Amino acid sequence: MKRKLTRKIKEGAIETILFLSALSSVFITISIVVVLSYESFGFFKEVPLIEFLTGREWTPLFAEPKFGILPLISGTLLITSIALIVALPLGLTAAVYLSEYAPHRLKEIIKPILELLAAVPTVVYGYFALLFLTPILQKFIPDLSGFNALSPGIIMGIMIIPYVSSVSEDAMRAVPMHIREGSYAMGATKLQTAFKVVIPSAFSGIAAAFIIGISRAIGETMVVAIAAGGMPNLTANPLEPVQTLTAYIVAVSLGDVPHGTIEYKTIFAAGMTLFLMTLVFNIIGFWLRKRIREAY
């Protein structure tokens, strides 16, 4: 009887601890949202939402501040697009090679190396873009300014290749062999089988991989803070300096903005915008991942 009781208490205690640790992540997420909302609410009391969303200039630290978020959004989208133009095709072809072509042993070597790309500290990538890639690009594009969107965009693309390739490859490997055999039995080549049957079969997983890559690119800070120039600039020209939402937040946080001022609150307004952008992509990604499980 006594042993049964102690066992019950022990089990109960463990369950409570496990529950609390699970709860903590939920609690932290909710706190972040609450703080973000509270502080940006303070911001929007002073700056009308319409000005924030439609203003074409972002100069909160000037004597005559302007609070239009568009230049930061355009900077974020510009660099993200460049990164995706690099990462999606390279990541997908790498995944096709790893899943359909690479002999087992070679794959065991290539995959960890590829994943190492994600382990390099982003600050290293930042200086790599600024001090290595930009000077090289300037030799081909004389108009390229020292700080620009192009170089950090490309580097960021390389950085997120493993996120794209790893999840895509998992999705392609999950395609059952008898689907591939069906294609081979029709006289298809390896390439035809990979592109006409395996990729469409793994579509939702590959789409989820793309979404993860996009979220990662939007949220990336260090590379752009170092190499993009830190100048809010409403432009689609990758040769000019730009600033992203994340880079702005870093720049202002590092300065000596007094607590409670409107300048201080811009951090949270920008953070809220960023949060909503990544949230949308994560929800899409979550929905796609759920669909992939239903496929087989």
Place this chain on the structure above:
Amino acid sequence: MVKELKAEVKKLNFYYGRVQALKEINLPIERRKVSALIGPSGCGKTTFLRCFNRMHDLYPHNRYEGEIILHPDNVNIISPQMDPIEVRMQISMVFQKPNPFPKSIYENVAYGLRVRGVSKREVLDEKVEKSLRGAVLWDEVKDRLNHLAFDLSGGQQQRLCIARALATNPRILLFDEPTSALDPTATLKIEELIVELKNEVTIIIVTHNMQQAARVSDYTAFMYLGEIVEYDKTDRIFTAPSNKLTEEYITGRFG
């Protein structure tokens, strides 16, 4: 009438790495007849079937010895000089589990033609309709050819796979236990279809279901431990087998 051979298997040995899975197989394949391969699990019947379209080439360390001669051009389809893709262009296969591609019904049937570089709409339309009619699926799907193949029932999916295999006018059609994943009604439909199809194409079918072999096939080979124990007309195999092992198997005493 003189028997006409579509293919001839001569002294076929097959190895998975060091393991020999097929031993000294000799077998004639009659033209426009259904030949059934029966035998207990693990006897090598599926392994044998997959030699005909070189499926074993997809995996490393597999090795063929001997010959499978395809008539009338007298080529050995398992010789290393023969391109497996060339072989598969002429010998189609229907698998155990229906395996349609994540495409529309139309594109599933057109797949083999597209792979061969056919892109003319009229040619594709005609072939798709003809193949779907051949697989007795046309009336059920003609109004929704652009629907996903996954919307079809299991039996319909398998008939779609048969249509897909027919679309390229194969010289031999291989069936690997085509009804093992289907209910009795769908099974019956596939069996009727197989009997129908032999007017146009030579068929080899692997089945673990002896009644099925008896119902659909003209010739039956009984396999055991990687060898062919007995081969004869189907009614002889099932009424008067000459080998004791065959008799024991078909009367259900083992296997």
